[in-house]
Amino acid sequence: MHIIFQTPRLLLRRFTLDDAPLILQLNSDPEVLKYLHEPLLETEAQATKVLSDIILPQYEHNLGRWAIHTKHNNEFIGWCGLKYRPELEEIDLGYRLKKTAWGHGYALEAAQHTIDYGLNELNIKTITGRAHVDNTASLQILQKTGMQFLKDETIDNCPVKTFSISNPK
Template identity: 60%
Template sequence: MKIIIETPRLVLRQFTMADAPLILALNSAPGVLQYIHEPGLTNVQEAADVLQNIILPQYANNLGRWAVHTRHNNDFIGWCGLKWLQSTNEIDLGYRFTPPHWGKGYATEAAQHTLNYGLHQLNLQEIFGKAHIDNTASQNVLEKIGMQYVKEIMEDKVQVKVYRATESL
């Protein structure tokens, strides 16, 4: 298990192919994909394909979505991380958590440490975050960690707010 970031309450580690059931459970939880413009997963093989084709390749660049576990009991609660978006040549800060762990500050804690890691350890020049126009909880996370609102755009036929952070923040 390769740990990337440790926070006061969380451990962020690289996923492995053995984590396909965790990805499936997360994406199948009610409400998790409400504001996400991607199809849901219906079986472990589809989750394994996401790991193999989307998540794991990012690790070669020291980026990626990392599994988030609580420190006190090692429960898997979601993912957080940085992803290079080829279509825009941007680094995207993203996170996704299971509903029982919403509203407890985990997303903010994981996102803040991930942002700091990207800016200060990976020396990235800028990092973007996007949130569906109606997802005020996610917008609040991005604002709490110091990202600045940039603009609204249409992405995959969905209106999203774009936030940006640079090393000077």
């Protein structure tokens, strides 16, 4: 298991192809994907493709979406991480949690530590975060991490609010 870092309550690690059932579980819930323009996954083969085509290639650059597990029982609750988006020339903060993990502060904890890791360990200059304009919970997380609101825009045909944080170094 390739652990990226730990927080007081969470462990973040790299995904492997063996994690297709976890991705399927997460991305087959319509409420989890409500504000995203992604299709619901229906098969492990689709989840494997997400891993092999989207998630795992980011690890070559020490970036990526990392599996989140709770320390107290090792339960998989979602992912958080940094992704290079070449079409936007930016490093994007993202997070996605199972409904059972909502409302416990896990997303904020993971996001704050991911930003810290990106700025201080990876020496990233600027990290960008976006959320759908109607996703109030996610917008609050971006604000609480210390990210600053930049603008409203449309990305991937989705109306979003864009935030960023810069490395003070």
